[in-house]
Amino acid sequence: MPETLLKTLHLLSLFVWIGGMVFAHFFLRPSLAVLEPPQRLALMTAVLGRFFRAVTVAAPLAWLSGALLIGRAAQAVAASGGSLQLPLYWHLMAGGGTLMLAVYAWIRLVPYRALVAAVGQGNGPAGAAALARVRTAVAFNLGLGTAILLTALMRWPA
Template structure:
């Protein structure tokens, strides 16, 4: 029962993270040119601040639940007298998930701080430049997230 609850939380956290990136990248950002630069930068700063808080929670849930599930399976295999060998799909998922978390750390703790400074200084061109960098890294993370989902669902060709 606990495994099912943690797996559900794990999946919901991933849905929030990937779904938020899809929304921001494909729906929110393309709608922004209708607004003045000051509004665009302030709006994205406010939206990203809220979203990044949710992503931090999603990362914590994903990391803790994933580690617990892997550890639980390894423990069960060991108790059955076998040696645990993590499936390749799990290894790919965990490795790329860590890469995504590191990229997010760069976005949140470096680029978003630059965006905050640009918004506070009313430097709209600097804000736009930082938003372009954020957009690039979000696209990379979105691609990695989709790849993880595909590998997890379809497997790795052998």
């Protein structure tokens, strides 16, 4: 696969994942105050379900394309007879991306499942508690993703 295509897949995946978190956290969630709590929970469950289906593709694709880009750099250095020393910011991106993927898996498998179950049972308090756990973890992932992007853009620390 050409490097340009890998970089494009990597960036598009990040746009979906991080952009979706920005939209949900800063625009959708505050706007839901006009709805009654049961409606809020039902809407957020439906929206998150659609978003998480997209992220289930985008997040592993971002991780895999990043790993392939690092692998290509390693191959190029090895082919030239050089010694590979990845810049620190590559390690930070790879480690941070792996952590983001793990946090996403936890969100999807633990609090989101609890949210779906609570909404299905009409249990508003349990749904609100599960949604709060989703929101907290999404905020963490959004902060981590933003830090990774800034590290990549600044190539810091080199």
